[in-house]
Amino acid sequence: MIGREAYLVNKKIFQQTEFYLGIIIVALSFFLTLINPKFLTLENWFDMLRSNTFLGILALGELVVLISGGIDVSFTATATIAQYIMGLIITTYYIDNVLVAFLIPIPIGIALGAINGALVYYTKVHPVIITISTLNAFFGFLMFFSGGKWIYNFPPSFRSFSRLQVFSLVNARGVEYGFSIFILLWIILAIFTWMILKYFPVGRKIYAVGGNLEAARRAGFNIFRLQLFVYCFMGALAGLASFVNASLNQMIQPNSLVGGELDILAAAILGGASVFGGSGSAGGAFLGVLLIAIIKNGLILMRASAYWHEVIMGAIIVAAAGISAYQQKAKAKREGEILVP
Amino acid sequence: MSRNPFSKSKNPQLLILVIILVAIFLLFGLLTKGKIFELHSLQAIAFQLPLLGLLTLAQMSPMLTGGIDLSIVSTANLSAIIIALSMTQFNFSPFLAIILGLVLSLGLGVLKGTLVAFCSIPAMIATLGLMIFIRGVALVITKGYVIAGFPQSFLFLGDGTILGIPMPFIIFLIAAAFMSLILNRTPFGIQLYLLGSNPTATLFSGVNNKRVIFRVYLLCSFLAGVASIVMTARFNAAQAGYGESYLLLTVLACVLGGVNPSGGFGKVGGLILSMVVLQVVATGFNLLGLSSHLASALWGIILVSVILTNRLIFARET
Numbered sequence: 001m002i003g004r005e006a007y008l009v010n011k012k013i014f015q016q017t018e019f020y021l022g023i024i025i026v027a028l029s030f031f032l033t034l035i036n037p038k039f040l041t042l043e044n045w046f047d048m049l050r051s052n053t054f055l056g057i058l059a060l061g062e063l064v065v066l067i068s069g070g071i072d073v074s075f076t077a078t079a080t081i082a083q084y085i086m087g088l089i090i091t092t093y094y095i096d097n098v099l100v101a102f103l104i105p106i107p108i109g110i111a112l113g114a115i116n117g118a119l120v121y122y123t124k125v126h127p128v129i130i131t132i133s134t135l136n137a138f139f140g141f142l143m144f145f146s147g148g149k150w151i152y153n154f155p156p157s158f159r160s161f162s163r164l165q166v167f168s169l170v171n172a173r174g175v176e177y178g179f180s181i182f183i184l185l186w187i188i189l190a191i192f193t194w195m196i197l198k199y200f201p202v203g204r205k206i207y208a209v210g211g212n213l214e215a216a217r218r219a220g221f222n223i224f225r226l227q228l229f230v231y232c233f234m235g236a237l238a239g240l241a242s243f244v245n246a247s248l249n250q251m252i253q254p255n256s257l258v259g260g261e262l263d264i265l266a267a268a269i270l271g272g273a274s275v276f277g278g279s280g281s282a283g284g285a286f287l288g289v290l291l292i293a294i295i296k297n298g299l300i301l302m303r304a305s306a307y308w309h310e311v312i313m314g315a316i317i318v319a320a321a322g323i324s325a326y327q328q329k330a331k332a333k334r335e336g337e338i339l340v341p
Numbered sequence: 342m343s344r345n346p347f348s349k350s351k352n353p354q355l356l357i358l359v360i361i362l363v364a365i366f367l368l369f370g371l372l373t374k375g376k377i378f379e380l381h382s383l384q385a386i387a388f389q390l391p392l393l394g395l396l397t398l399a400q401m402s403p404m405l406t407g408g409i410d411l412s413i414v415s416t417a418n419l420s421a422i423i424i425a426l427s428m429t430q431f432n433f434s435p436f437l438a439i440i441l442g443l444v445l446s447l448g449l450g451v452l453k454g455t456l457v458a459f460c461s462i463p464a465m466i467a468t469l470g471l472m473i474f475i476r477g478v479a480l481v482i483t484k485g486y487v488i489a490g491f492p493q494s495f496l497f498l499g500d501g502t503i504l505g506i507p508m509p510f511i512i513f514l515i516a517a518a519f520m521s522l523i524l525n526r527t528p529f530g531i532q533l534y535l536l537g538s539n540p541t542a543t544l545f546s547g548v549n550n551k552r553v554i555f556r557v558y559l560l561c562s563f564l565a566g567v568a569s570i571v572m573t574a575r576f577n578a579a580q581a582g583y584g585e586s587y588l589l590l591t592v593l594a595c596v597l598g599g600v601n602p603s604g605g606f607g608k609v610g611g612l613i614l615s616m617v618v619l620q621v622v623a624t625g626f627n628l629l630g631l632s633s634h635l636a637s638a639l640w641g642i643i644l645v646s647v648i649l650t651n652r653l654i655f656a657r658e659t
Contacts, residue, residue: 322462
């Protein structure tokens, strides 16, 4: 019965996180529109969403890992390896087919994710340690074998795909803009992640493992398969995100992604995922990324220095964590628990 | 064998590390035809090791309590920027600049300690938020530019030698001795280890857990400030984004040195050993003309293999 109660309480907290994020986003949007009416145009929103697709897809993967009680910081290296191999294949053999290019990075991501998952399960060491090691190993090997060389000059279909739009509109000045295919991909992946987490047995098991691993093991869940799934899912999404990144930039730089892993972790945490596992939702992760996107975009529209973006984001994360810690303390006090710091 | 200090230790990791260190020294000794034992190679090791070494010492105390500090590098960078600005813009003496940098680091430590100890925010989230915040402040101050051009007396801390021993290495040894003294010879150190292995028992034996955690982040930020002095002097420059790749490496180096990531176990000696192993690999690869990226790949593999070996030994015992 206690488990059931904890589940209900947790559920309330998710809803709160999404609710608060929604309120902040609406308030911020209102404020930004007052300052610069350009903010609330479809053109600006489409542009803003398109440039944050990469961040958004990776945050979904990190979310699933966080829910399972794990953490992954190696996905930037995974994404770089996946996109580099894809770039090499399509430029050396000049494969003028986007579908092939799209399908190459996914199995590479899954394979590297499987290494993480197996190591995390087998060593029983905190996943942050394992994934820091694999981050170093993956990235070191990539830099060694690639020599840090950039890849560009992609086949024409790969170039035209990045400009593909689901539908396009014309603004007041007669310039065409549209809903990029990448935004559609992000939204589909967000819905897919939400469905897995909410309706598929594996999703419910991931919450259970993250809530209490030992209990999940005793309930007969196959922990190895679940951890493997979680890290492979992250790997697959890293592969997809790397395709988006390569396509948007039309260039693959081996050292451009690594180093940004903690910012994506921050986006997932801002969206309500807990570093202790067991809570978080796809909607929250989406809204968390949206909030970051709006802050960045808003600073540009306000003509403020872009450097303030990090100051604001850091302050928001600390404030949000402070509020949730305070709520937890108040709850513990009500229930007469002793919290040990 | 009973005289061997490692046979008494419950942690087999130190023994494994010593074996790895000897093996690596011999291997690189053979491969480089003894070049790694020459004075200038050893000096190169002693010049390069201290920066990561000091940051790892800083990371050690939060990790001993089962926490983590993701903001050490950004703390060091902001402190370096303050040191650099006070020397170049305000013409302060290097001594005063260093004091200012350390005061700033301690101030950031108070902020971290308050958030983690008194507001009960999980260390990883609080320091992740602060890392982004502090890096943002550093970017706003410098607008992304590099600050350079310091007096020679300050640069001596980065490139000078005393009796052939590089200054950064001397600073590192002093900091390591200081840390070892605090951990092993003060009530705070004992409380810190206790708290790391069992916070509930520590609380009920009358220790003020919050005060211990607060001081841990103060100590950690102070050491990050010391690292910032070496960093500024060695690079002869300060910038918002220096040394970011060191952040996750400090965690790797701590664990390799036998610090248990869930807290309670780990000694300064193990940490120094792990620093030497990492640096010998890097310098050896450099002497062989191999890519430094291959060395960093090997660092990751060494840690995973040490963990796996530990696991095998542990599994056999139980």
